[in-house]
Amino acid sequence: MSEARRKAAPPRRAKRHWALRVLGWLAAFGFLGIIVGTAAFFIIYQKTEIPDVNKAFEANTTTVAWSDGVTMGRFYEQNRTTVPLKQIPKRVQDAILAAEDRTFWTNPGISPTGMLRAAYNIAKGEQLQGGSTITQQYVKIMYLNQDRTASRKFKELFIATKLSRQQDKSTTLEGYLNTIYFGEGAYGVAAAGNAYFRVTDPSKLTVPQAAFLATVLNNPTLFDVDKKANHPRILARYQYVLDGMRLSGTITQAEQDKYSKALPKIDKPKKNNKYRGPQGFLLDMAKKELLRRGFTENQITGGGYKIVTTFDPTQQADMVKAAETRLPKKRDNLHVGMAAVKPGTGQLIAMYGGPDFLKSQINWATAKARPGSSFKPFAVAAALQDGRSPWEKLQGDSPIEVQGQEFNNEFNNDYGDVDLQYATQESVNTAFYDLVDKQMEDGPEKLVNAAEAAGIPKTKALEIGRKNPSTVLGPDPYASPVDMANAYATFAAEGKAKELHVIKSITDKTGKVVWSDEKNLKQTQAFDINLARQVNKILETVVEDGTGEGAKDLDRPVAGKTGTAGGVAVEHRAADKACDGCKAGTDTLTSWWTGYTPQLSTSVLYRAGKTGEADLDPYSKDEAFFGGNWPLKTWLAYMKPALDGQDDLDFEEPEKGSVEESPKPPKPTITPTITPTITPSGPPTKTPTGPTNTPTGPTNTPSGPTKPTKPTKTPGWPTITPPGSGDPEDPEKPGGGGQ
Template sequence: MKRRLLKVVKWLTIVGLVFALTGVGAFYYAYTQTDIPNPNSDFQTQTTKIFYADGKTELGTFAKQNRESIPYSEMPDNIKQAVVAAEDQSFWTNRGIDPKGIIRAAFSNARGNSTQGASTITQQYVKILYLTQERSLKRKLKEAFLSLKLQRTQSKQQILEGYLNTIYFGRGAYGIQAASMAYFDIPAKDLNLKQAAVLASVLNDPNDLDPKEGKDAKAALLGRYQYVLDSMAKTGDITADEADQARAKLPKFPKIEASSSYGGQKGHMLRLVRNELEQMGYTPEEIDGGGLRVTTTFTPSAMKAAEEGVLAERPEGFSDKKLHIAAATVEPGTGALLGFYAGQDYLDSEINWAVAGGMVGSTFKPFTLATAIKAGFSLKDTFEGNSPYEFPDGLEVRNEGGGDGNDYGASVSAVKALEESINTAFVDMSASIPDGPEKILKTANQLGIPPAKANEKYPGIPRTSRDLSGDDALITLGRGRISPINMANAYATIANNGVRANVHVIKKVEDFTGEETKTYEVVNKDALDPDIDADVSYALQQVVQNGTGKAALALGRPAAGKTGTATNDKDEVSSAWFVGFTPQRSTAVMYVRGDGDDQLDGWLPSYFGADYPARTWTAIMQQVMDGMDVVQFPEPAYVDGDAPTDGHEPAPPTPTKKPTKKPRPTETTTGPTEEPTPTPTPTPTPTPSETVTILPTPTGPNPSNSPTQGGATSAAAYSLLPSSSSTPRSRSWFLTYV
């Protein structure tokens, strides 16, 4: 038995040696067959280029390889020490490879994951200088062989010099000299300890650690910065006291002027493209130095239409530094963002208001109507149009007008309610749907409004909205903050017979060889029954034909849309909207001021969605639709199910009751009349603002200059926000004009 065991051990030893020798032989063969390629032969020419939707017209480029090499002697010791401490503390003693990293890559590749992690400085240098960004075990092994060969042919100083002259630091900067200028506007030789620690930190993630990206990025940078300083103290390059003195806060970052090639809307366009590439999984190195060829969804004509439409209708005397007009045009059926206007020149401000968005007011009401029809109501069913509307818990909502607000009758049809944007009718509608607010939010999400998330950091087109909750009893009045891009896409779903496509800005990505790597595949999803969609579309057409959206009649073809205006927490009008569509295109327009919550009423000549926003929408769509066939909308289906609550039967065919508590204003008020005349443009001096009534105990008159918009009186809604008062019905109110 003992002999047999010894024999087995002997054979296992022989087999193990054979495998070991075979492995060594294979490794030696692969090592000898790996030649070091010519450095920089491809790297310096791999500039990523961005094209319009035709794939031929160049829109711009990412990082024209901003690089200036400097000798090792001109690099300050602090940047050498900081980078080694942050990236590879064994650099001066290792043989150029990280065996653990290679083993980890093998296991990751076997599991189908991407290889990653723990590369030495030599390996990083080899990858950047000689190899591609391919994620595979083969590339990782080649990286190891080249690293072993390189450390035999170059000194550690030469490798570190090459690394610091080629590695990507973000902001389009390759190498320490370009990075020092991009972040601190000084040559590398003048970097101090804190600045060097920052640049060593951003190497870990050049995009998300750039302090220019906002508070979250700055906080993340501070954490990494402190780690670098602690690592420098650990390696003995600085003392613990020096680390403690420097780690408290980041150094100051001077304002670096953006490249003029980003001027106008191009900077905003390139930013959207970059962020979507990152969402697709491309690294900053691939985006800036991978030589990608990116075809976007943007068309020159749609971009031009958005900008020219905004400028044509902007009131004179109001600069885009204070008045921000955002617009976005989406193609129904594909979700392609064809054009947008961000609100200002990128060089003046990097805020894209077509992305940042604002409170949408009554442009949210079509989602309530769609939900009501799904629940069993019909366009002909009626709702409470008199004011105020009182919930069982004492919550009250009123229409515009003096006293308790204008009355429109106790039985207002769903179509009429949308035409005149009657708040009490829509609150009644929402309350009459079982779990109404929750279902309304679900419908909005299905149509293309992203779910809510507080404090959203906008990565490209925002995938979330703000201040949207299914627990909000007054969600129908549009207190949610949504981007014009997403509003345009949600209305595009209605234009597309209830079929949603996700909004996007990239059609195709190719690598530098011209081989197609990724093509965006449009995925259509049924969001709304076609018959219900036809009814919602019909009601929105009536808003244009007979209601607050009559300015859109100037388009001269079938159109549908909705006005909206909302207020801030000071009862000041802070946003005005018009969102509308034809069967082929959907466009949203938003007017905001200052930080997006500043007062419009008493500042603009008119602040209603039926005025400047609707006229801007028309000016944009006239260019967008130029030369396109006139396409008719589907006929309404008049879907009629089993209404979930009683008391909403269609009213008998009698004339609609006119508002009784408030006379129509004269032409001297803000807002358009049935036949709008040019509004005189005064200097932007505030005029007396409108008085807000606090319910349930009125303390003064309601807004007294609500306009008549195409024969329909614009409505004003009061919605409750909790106050600090202990009296249940003594609450503060949130005012929304629509």
Template sequence: MARPTAPAPSRRRRPRRRGRRILAWLGGLVVLGAVLGVAGFATAYALTDVPDPNELADAQVSTVYYADGTTPMGTFAARNRVNVSIGDVPVPVQRAVLAAEDRSFYENRGVSPTGIARALWNNLQGGSQQGGSTITQQYVKNYYLSADRSYKRKLDEFFIALKIDQQQSKDETLQDYLNTVYFGRDAWGIQAASQAYFGKNVQDLTVSEGALLAAVLKAPSSLDPRKDPEGAAERVDYVLDGMVSEGWLSAADRASAGLPETIEPSNDNEYAGPNGYLLATVRNELESATVGLTEEQIAAGGYKIVTTFDQKAQAAAVEAVQDQLPESRPEGLQVALSAIDPRTGGVTAMYGGADYLARNRNAATQDRAQAGSTFKPFTLVAALEQGISLRSTFSGASPQTIEGFPVRNFGNSSYGRINLLTATANSVNTVYARLNEEVTPQASRDTAIRAGYPSDTAGLEDNFSNVLGTASPHPIDVTQAYATFAAQGRFTQWHTIASIDDAQGARTYTASPPSEQRFDADVMADATYAMQQVVQSGSGAYARNLGRPAAGKTGTSSDNVSAWFAGFTPQLAASVAMYQIGADGSQQTIRLGSREVTGGSYPVRIWTTFMRAALQGQDVERFPSPSYVGRAQGAPATSSSTPSPSTSSPSASPSESASPSDSPSETSSDGPSETPGQSSGDQTPTPGQDGPARQTPGGQGGDQGEDGGQGGGGGQGAGPDGGQAAGPGGAGAGPAGGPAAGPA
């Protein structure tokens, strides 16, 4: 019997030996990685230098330049800083800061691993860039006041924080932090913040005041109680409650603490004069979502900020206002001028007031005023888009009942049957009210928004009187809309910043504003041609002094509480608004000397003077020829647009009208040489309705064209809902006739 052979050696043991070798190899790698990690950590720690604490406040000045990129306009600088010792800071104030920013400050090692992990996870998930949250890390971060948000920066921050925590006491770190951190209001350090918010030294701060200063650290640009009292109060409560939970504040003291009163923010003298409005506007844009810089970065980042403001144009704006207005003028009179390059959307000039330190509300971007007849071109554009030709005719009779309400022209003057060119030049209310009825008020409103009005513009509604300018836009909104006209239908969002370079000279921002074609070129050519007639023979005839093709529209609101001229050439669009604010904040009738101010008086003179200087040396460009889109409707126009003799006669016949060569020097000391607007906005009962009379959309006061014709003022117009709606607007009659349509 054969002897059994020995079984072959099992192969199952080989994989086990191989597995053990792999584990041993991996274990070696882990050990090696740990050794290398420790070595790398130790090397990085050893090679990281701790900056001198004084360097942490060595912020660089950010400089704002005119459009040429070489002429400084002003600076944003972190100059407001005074060092104090930790002993000068009341203990409750110290604890308020700890409660707000780092409650484990005296226990941690200068860094927060959990905070770093949380920030890293947030960043990887696409959230906002975040860093460590300890006071030591924030103190270190203050040295890197730039736009750099790299992971290397965060790594450097980590090691510097570790070293600082080892090399100096916690009290020293807290002292340096409190002396270098930014509190808003251009205040760096807690002593400067105490003065900026409360007008007192840090030693005299109360618990509530300390809690507010600690609260604003989270968002200095937005948690100032003068900007957001509710947000500030919520954050102060968080700080005070944190102090209670940490045993640093008793329940009784907490019950008596809360949001303290603050003093008004003060402004640096660099904001004095008209240029202060420019700097404030630039700063707002820097902090907007479009650019996204923080207050700290702006004040200490060393940026080169090139604006769109043209130095020559800006000087022209200031000089035009100063030269054209009489030296003696009532307190509360406001003038707003803004100019936009229609091809880029850049604001080339802005007059927001005489002195930002005296009134820090920008008349051009923050105030509102009834637009008057500067609104009428929107209805004209809507009509052209619907195929209603410039040759279409309408009755210029006055008064007319439209939508159940009486509408009258200035002086109740009646025209014959006139086309839209004549109606635009003379701003005939009855024609435009009838035109608005036909195209629909909704279409007029939509056209205004597409041109540049914000959709939430005060008073911008879908009622038939909107054509008379019942909306109250910001003056810059009117300029924006007319810049769209000047660009032949292309809308480009206005802005004031062209580019930004960081402290190292690297370009970090270049303006690329939203831009799109919103109206057909043929429609714009016709609308522009109609608005040229306002300058050539209508209420804005003084603008012929510009000596180059121009188009525009006058505007005067009811009771002459606002007066406008908005106009443009192919290269530049600008508007001038004037309005009077009473001591109680209400708008009042504008009077300079014994005369009422209308759109055809001071506003058009300021506009012309400004444009002449701003465009000096530039080529004379012409507008496209009219296309006469659509089809003419209505009966043929009458041979003359002169008002019916049965109505009030104008103060001057065409032969007596002022020539375009009239200069500002020929005006009287109390205003332009023209006849004051005649009041004709008598209250008239609505047909079929008993009770109190209503104001008509027709108008009182009005534009007085430099051609000698009287322009319509805006009356208070009754809206379709029966309530009073200002029905500003109107225009001055051109050489062809006398009184023009109501409000301009």
């Protein structure tokens, strides 16, 4: 075949790369998806109807009930006054817009970036965020519920878009400004002006006041001005609002510079009478627990919930009567904190934080204080966990040397060699120093572990105590009466512990129980049953023949422990500084009695002075304000009626051989004029803490009317009290151990 006749081969067709084909299909599906999505959006948009305004918006008041269901009080009746937009000046409107939605007048009612953020949160499985625009927030308030679900969020987007197209922006803004929650029970800008500044007419609000209101509405809890810790973040957002007002032309740069320096002066009206008296502390504690469990201010004040608390009305009445009548004759600036817990449940059934919440918000039942020797039972538990026996011999003579320092017993008494049971009964300080700081490896660490297991909350001060030899004598603000009542209740319940709480159940407005202590709080076995029975047996001896003998008057089995903590009272600190610490250990700062039966654990604390740091000793004729005297008497005044009619129950006996009687040395003769001759061997590296005192109980009360000369007490081990670690504490003078 000739070359001319040969047919030319057709050109080879190149194959398309598979990746290009995939991209082509993806592009096609993408365009199809856009078309379908757009069509779906318009179909849903057309079918979406703006519902009638939620007439139930009239905020449903949340009620608070006693444990028997009878109403105790309410969280804010709705405080709302509607005003037309023309009565709300432009500076107030602009402040709200600067804070919440700077593109309000031009946006379509929704925020694309907010939608993307919501989608991202859904993909991560996180809780949805609130509406980004004012229109969305208004829709949520007026037309929808407060649930943060995907379906509610999508409804909000469509309704907001349609509302923005069909309703004038001014109408939406007016509705928003009259319904948004500002905290303090105030709905709408008119009510908010009165709640924070006593200004009932919005037209009279100044620029700084308007900017402040715009600041707090973002999150009334996070920006609660009553909490000083919130002030830096409040000021930062307040300055952000002012900057937005400058950018919008509402204020000048000079005005922004002037107003940005500080928040406007807050002038709140007096609190509602529902908080008057001792009951105000119960309502306040219930509200704080709701916040801690994730409920918002808006839900608490207007969610229509029924809150059933753990507080028993009869027990509460008995406690108030005891705390306000069974007191020393001298009562000026004397404070009593009391708490009672039902063992094994964590339920706080009664609490006395003070005579009137409206006059002082310091709750003396929850304010942490120096527990003194009330902390020794946790050392007993730690020792038993460490495998030590209750009759192991310990040094009872005074002084004892620990890490180069010498420490004494109360009044420098000698007890000879004593066992743990007797050391607890008579509160022998040197024996507990010997046990925790010499006999036990990492004793303070094990002591803190036992205290926290029992129910003492973890705090910075207590964590520092893990390395502090004086922790066993409670020299720093480790606990409150509420904490101690619950921790001792763990022993009463044979080692069973449950989180302390004041809310039994929460029911929403539909009748659904959304939270209950039975379902949501779990009981744990914090200590071995036999170990807890051993602790009970040892603490019973404190009542049978020790520092708490007065509790025998209850005429039923009781276990408990006295405690006092000393130091330098606030009124003597200037003189103490001038004399280089010569007054260390001369004052009693706290005095405790915590006692329990199998059915009830109750703690009583006495403090004095405006901040609870004054000397208690002038209020008693004893050598010191012992826990076995007035705290125990007040405890009895409550426990007698509280247990009236209940079974007379014994504590279960520990296993045979767990606790045995051992020879007890005779009680030493107390000579109040003895002055310790042993002092620390060198200057401490940290601030000295004060006395380490051991009470001898109310039987040591002088028989004559004249109070004997008070002996000088021995300073305790140096410790640090972290600033802010206690509720009203003076960080400059930590105070010392206790009896």
